[in-house]
Amino acid sequence: MTLAFKPTSLLLSGLMALGLALPATAQTPTDVWTNSFTLDGEAKYGLEYTHFDYVNVDAPKGGTVRLGDLGGFDTFNPILPKGEVAGGIGLLFETLMTPSLDEDNTYYVHLAEALKIAPDYGAVTFRMDPDARWHDGKPVTAEDVVWTFEKLIEVNPDRAQYYANITSAEVTAPGEVTFTFDQTNNRELPLILGQLLVLPQHWWEGTDAEGNQRNIGESTLEPPLGSGPYRLASFEAGQSLVFERVEDYWGVDHPTQVGQNNFDEYHIEYFLDLTVQFEAFKGDQFDWWAENQARRWATAYDFPAVTEGRVVQELFPQDYNGSGVLVGFVMNLRRDKFADPLVREALNYAFDFEELSNTLFYGQYERIDSFFFGLPFKSSGLPEGEELEVLESVRDQIPAKVFDTPYTNPVSGDPAKLRANLRTALDLFTQAGYRLEGNQMLGPDGQPFTFEILLNGPTIEPVAQNLVTNLAQIGVTATIRTVDSPQFINRARSFDYDVIYAGWTQSYSPGNEQRFFFGSSTAEEEGSQNYAGVADPAVDALIEQLIVADDRESQEAITKALDRVLLNKHFVIPSYTLRTTRSARWDRFSRPEELPEFSSGFPSLWWWDEAKAAKTGGAVQ
Numbered sequence: 239m240t241l242a243f244k245p246t247s248l249l250l251s252g253l254m255a256l257g258l259a260l261p262a263t264a265q266t267p268t269d270v271w272t273n274s275f276t277l278d279g280e281a282k283y284g285l286e287y288t289h290f291d292y293v294n295v296d297a298p299k300g301g302t303v304r305l306g307d308l309g310g311f312d313t314f315n316p317i318l319p320k321g322e323v324a325g326g327i328g329l330l331f332e333t334l335m336t337p338s339l340d341e342d343n344t345y346y347v348h349l350a351e352a353l354k355i356a357p358d359y360g361a362v363t364f365r366m367d368p369d370a371r372w373h374d375g376k377p378v379t380a381e382d383v384v385w386t387f388e389k390l391i392e393v394n395p396d397r398a399q400y401y402a403n404i405t406s407a408e409v410t411a412p413g414e415v416t417f418t419f420d421q422t423n424n425r426e427l428p429l430i431l432g433q434l435l436v437l438p439q440h441w442w443e444g445t446d447a448e449g450n451q452r453n454i455g456e457s458t459l460e461p462p463l464g465s466g467p468y469r470l471a472s473f474e475a476g477q478s479l480v481f482e483r484v485e486d487y488w489g490v491d492h493p494t495q496v497g498q499n500n501f502d503e504y505h506i507e508y509f510l511d512l513t514v515q516f517e518a519f520k521g522d523q524f525d526w527w528a529e530n531q532a533r534r535w536a537t538a539y540d541f542p543a544v545t546e547g548r549v550v551q552e553l554f555p556q557d558y559n560g561s562g563v564l565v566g567f568v569m570n571l572r573r574d575k576f577a578d579p580l581v582r583e584a585l586n587y588a589f590d591f592e593e594l595s596n597t598l599f600y601g602q603y604e605r606i607d608s609f610f611f612g613l614p615f616k617s618s619g620l621p622e623g624e625e626l627e628v629l630e631s632v633r634d635q636i637p638a639k640v641f642d643t644p645y646t647n648p649v650s651g652d653p654a655k656l657r658a659n660l661r662t663a664l665d666l667f668t669q670a671g672y673r674l675e676g677n678q679m680l681g682p683d684g685q686p687f688t689f690e691i692l693l694n695g696p697t698i699e700p701v702a703q704n705l706v707t708n709l710a711q712i713g714v715t716a717t718i719r720t721v722d723s724p725q726f727i728n729r730a731r732s733f734d735y736d737v738i739y740a741g742w743t744q745s746y747s748p749g750n751e752q753r754f755f756f757g758s759s760t761a762e763e764e765g766s767q768n769y770a771g772v773a774d775p776a777v778d779a780l781i782e783q784l785i786v787a788d789d790r791e792s793q794e795a796i797t798k799a800l801d802r803v804l805l806n807k808h809f810v811i812p813s814y815t816l817r818t819t820r821s822a823r824w825d826r827f828s829r830p831e832e833l834p835e836f837s838s839g840f841p842s843l844w845w846w847d848e849a850k851a852a853k854t855g856g857a858v859q
Contacts, residue, residue, distance in 0.1 A: 266428075271352040271365065275335060275429055276344040277747065278790065283338065283346065283493075292340050292834040293497025293843060299483070301846020303827070304505040304524040306515050308695065309723030310476035311508070313457035316435060317386075319394045319731065319765040321457045322724055324473070325506050328435075329481050330464030334364050334383070335432030336494045339834035342560045342746050345432050348494050349378055349465070355428050362428040363416040371488040372438050372465050380415040384408065385439040387417075393455045396765040400754050403427060423786050426749040438463050467499035479506040497830075500845035510722065512695060522824060522856050526840060529820035531697060536600040539822065547825065548854045554819040554838035562613035564606055565741030566813040567691065567705065571771040572761075573736055575681070575689060579637075582808035584666035587659040588708040589811050592651025598700055603814035607647050609804045610744050612817055615797035617805070619644055624795035628783065629802070635776035637806045645805040647812060656708065664712050679713035688715040689736035694726035698739050701813065731765045739813075740769050748797045752781045756804065770809040777803060826851040 266275050274281040282291075289295055311324035316331060335345040335353070347353060351367035370378035387407040391398040403419050404427065410416040417431050441463040442454045452458070461470040467489065468481040481504040489495045507524055509515035516534065519527045520541050529535045543549040569576040569585070576582055591605045608616035621629050621641065629640060650656040664674060671682040679687040691702045699718060706716045716737075721729070729735055742755050753759060758773040760766035780800040787793040819838060828847040833839055 266355060268355045268357045268359070271354050273352055274344060274346045275353065275355075275432060276341070277425055277429070278343045281338075281344050281346075282341050287493050289493050289496035290338055290340065290834075292830055292832060292839070294830045294845070295497045297497050297500045297845040299500050299845075300502050301500075301826070301848075301851070302503040302505060303501045303526075303841045303844075303846075304507065305526055305841075306519060306524040307506055307508050308512060308515060309508060309510070311479075312476060312724075313459065314462045314470070315454065315456070315458050316462075317390050317394055317397070317437070317454070318457060319396055320728075322727060324479055326468075326479060326481055326504055328466070329468035329504060330462060330466045330470065331435045331437065332370075332378075332464075332466050332489075333433055333435055335429075339837045339839065342836055345429060346494055348489070348492065349383075349436055350432075353428065353432070358422040359419070359425050359427065360422040361416055361418045362431055363410065363414055364431070366413045366415070368413065369488055370465060372441070372463055373469055373484060374441075374463060376438070376440060378436060378438075378465050380409045380413055382439050383415045383434065383436055386437045387434060389437075389442075389454045390434075394765070395763055396754065396760070396767075399760055399763055399766065400750070401430070402753075402759070403750070404431070421786070423788060424750070426747060426785070430750060436465070438465070467495065468504060471503070477508050480504070481506075498842050501841060502846075504841070512697060519822070525824045525826065527822045529822065532599040532602040532816075535602070535820050543824070544822075549822055550825045551820075551822045554821060554833075554840075555817060556833055556836060556838050557819045558612060558817045560746060560836040562608075562610045562615070562744040563741060563815055564609045564611055564744070564810065564812060565815065566606065566739070567702070567737050567811040568740050568769045569737055569809060569811075570733060570735055570769070571773075571809070572733055573689075575687060575736070578670045579808050580666045580670040581672075581687075584663040584670075585705075585709070585714075586808065586811045587648045587663035587666070588712070588714075589648075589705050589813075590650040590656055590659075590708060591647070591814060592649060593656070594701060594704055594814075596651065599814070603816050605647055605814055606812040607645065607805075609742070609801045610748065610797060611815060613744060613746065615744075615748060615794055615801060617645065617798040617802040621799065621802060624792060625798045625802075628780065628796050628799040631783075632776040632779050632803070635774075635779075636803050640802050640806050645802065660708065660712050667712070674713045677713055678715075686715060687713075688717070691716060691718050691737045691739065692726065692729060692735040693718060693720045693739050694723055696720055702739065705811070730769065733764065733769075733771065738769055741810075742767060747793070748800075749785050749787075749793075752784060752800070757781055772804075772807075772809060774807065777807075825854050 266272060273285055307325050311322045313321040313323055316323055316327045332349050334350040336348040338344050338346060349367060349370050350364035352365045354363045366380050372378060384407045391401055403421055403424060404417050405420045406418045408416055419427050442452050445451055446460055459475055467484055467487045469484055471480045471482040473479045483499060483502050509518060539551060569582055595601055610616050648659045650659055667679060673680050681687055693699060693702060699720060702718050709716050730738060755767050756772040756777050758778050760768040761771045761773040780796060784796040787796055826847060827844045829844045
C-alpha cells in the first residue's frame with residue numbers, strides 16, 4: 239500500500255481505503271458466492287443493499303470542482319513504475335471491489351458481482367458483473383482482469399513482488415476469474431486481488447488514431463479508455479486536466495456508486511511551487527486546500543475571503559481514523575555509513591522536536607514513536623504474553639533492550655536537555671569507533687562523517703535544518719538537497735540518497751505489504767517502498783508470521799513485536815504528525831449531514847450547491 243502525501247489524494251477520497259488491508263480474523267464465508275469481504279465481524283450491508291448509508295441519494299448533479307496539485311504529470315499509464323501518472327486517474331478506472339467508508343475493514347463487489355473464497359484461502363474467484371462496460375460500450379471481462387494482472391507483474395517489478403504469493407490468474411468459467419495462491423490461510427490475499435485496477439485489454443492491444451500500436455509497457459499521453467464515472471475531456475501536458483462525468487456510466491445506479499460522482503467536471507491545475515499554489519487558492523483559481531504547514535494554518539488565513547465567510551476552514555479527523563503512519567528521516571542502509579545501528583541511533587539524539595514544536599509548529603503536532611502510530615498495533619511498555627513469545631522466537635537476532643527497555647524518543651526543548659542528548663549521541667558515535675577531532679566526526683577509516691538529506695520541495699527544510707544545526711555541534715556535517723517532485727520520485731525509486739524524508743501509511747491489517755516496506759526481498763528492488771534498505775532476518779521472520787496470523791489477537795501481538803524491533807533497529811529518525819486534515823475551501827459545496835467514519839468524502843460524496851455558489855461568487859459552473 240503506497241504512501242501518498244499529494245493533494246490529488248483528495249480525488250480518490252472515496253477510494254482512499256483501497257490502500258488499507260483487513261484484519262486477519264476471517265468472517266467472510268468461504269466456498270459460497272457473496273457480495274462482500276470482511277475479516278472483522280460481519281458486513282454492515284447485506285445482499286440487497288441499495289446504497290451506503292452515508293451518501294445523499296438525492297444529491298444534485300452538476301457544477302465543477304477545481305483541485306490543485308504540486309508538480310506535474312507525464313503519463314496516463316497507471317501501472318508503470320516510472321514517470322508521474324496524472325492525478326485523478328482513479329476517476330477513469332475501477333476495481334473488482336470497493337470499500338465502505340463507514341466500516342474500517344469491509345469491501346463490496348463492484349466490477350465483480352460476486353466472489354467466492356476457497357475453504358483454505360488458497361484461491362479466490364470473482365464473477366464479473368455483466369453490466370460493467372468500458373466507455374466504448376464493450377463489456378469489462380474476466381479476460382481483461384487476467385490480462386491486467388499479467389501485464390502489471392510483467393512491467394512493474396514492485397507489483398510483481400507485492401503479488402509474489404499469487405501463482406496464477408485464469409478464466410475458469412465464462413465471466414469468472416480465479417486467482418490461485420502458493421500458500422493457504424493468508425486471509426489478506428482475496429482483499430488484495432479485490433483492489434486490482436482493471437484495464438481494457440482490447441484498447442491497449444489496439445492502435446491509436448494515427449495507427450500506431452499501443453504498448454502497456456510504455457508511457458503515453460493518449461487519453462485512455464476507462465470504465466469509471468468520468469472520462470478525460472482535455473489536458474495540457476504536465477499542467478492541467480479536465481474530467482467530465484460519463485452520462486451513460488454503467489454503474490450510476492450501482493449500490494457502491496449511488497449518491498456519488500455528483501460533479502459534471504473535475505479540473506486539476508498543477509503548480510511548481512507550494513507558495514504560488516497557496517496564492518492561487520487565495521485567488522480563487524481552485525476550490526480546496528489541504529494545509530500541510532502549521533505556521534501557514536496559524537497565521538495566513540486572514541485574507542478577505544476568509545473574513546467574509548466565502549472561504550471556510552474545517553478540520554476532518556475522519557481521514558485518519560482508518561490508518562496509521564510513520565514519517566521521518568529515513569537512513570539508506572545501502573550506504574556503509576549507516577550500517578552501524580549505534581550511528582543511526584545517535585542521529586535521533588540530535589533532532590529537537592520540542593524546540594520545533596515551540597517555534598515552528600504552533601503546538602499542532604505529535605512526535606511519532608511507532609511504525610504504526612495511530613493504530614492499536616503500536617507497541618508500548620514492555621512485551622508480555624503472546625507478543626513476548628513472538629519476540630522470543632527471534633531473540634538472538636534483535637537488540638536485548640527490546641525485552642527490558644520501552645522505546646522512547648529523546649526529549650529536548652531547552653539548551654540543557656539538548657546538550658545532554660548531544661553528549662549521548664557523541665558517546666554512541668564513540669562506541670561505534672568514531673572520534674571527534676577538532677570540529678569533525680571521523681570514522682574508523684579516518685574519513686569525516688557526512689551525509690545529504692533529500693527533500694521533495696521546501697516545506698520540510700526548516701525541520702531538516704534543526705537536525706543539521708544540532709549535528710554540526712558534534713562534528714557531523716549534514717547538508718540539505720531540495721529537488722522538484724519528478725526528480726525526487728526518480729531518486730527515491732532508484733535509492734539515490736543518503737537520507738530521505740519519507741514514510742509509510744499503515745492499515746488496520748498489517749500483512750503482505752510489510753514485505754514491500756521492510757522485507758529483504760525488496761531491499762534492492764527499485765521502486766519498492768523499502769526506503770531504508772532493510773534486509774534483516776528477524777524482521778523477515780516477523781513479517782512471515784504476521785502474514786499467516788490466524789486471528790486478530792495474534793495479528794496484534796506480532797505487529798507490536800515487529801514495531802518494537804523496527805524501532806530498536808533505528809532505521810528512521812521519527813518526526814511528527816497531525817491526525818486530522820486541515821482544510822480550507824471556497825464555500826460552494828454541500829455534503830451529507832453525517833460523514834462516514836473513515837473519510838471526509840471530498841469530493842466524491844459532496845455536491846455543487848447553487849445557492850452557496852451564488853453568495854460566494856466567482857466560480858466556474
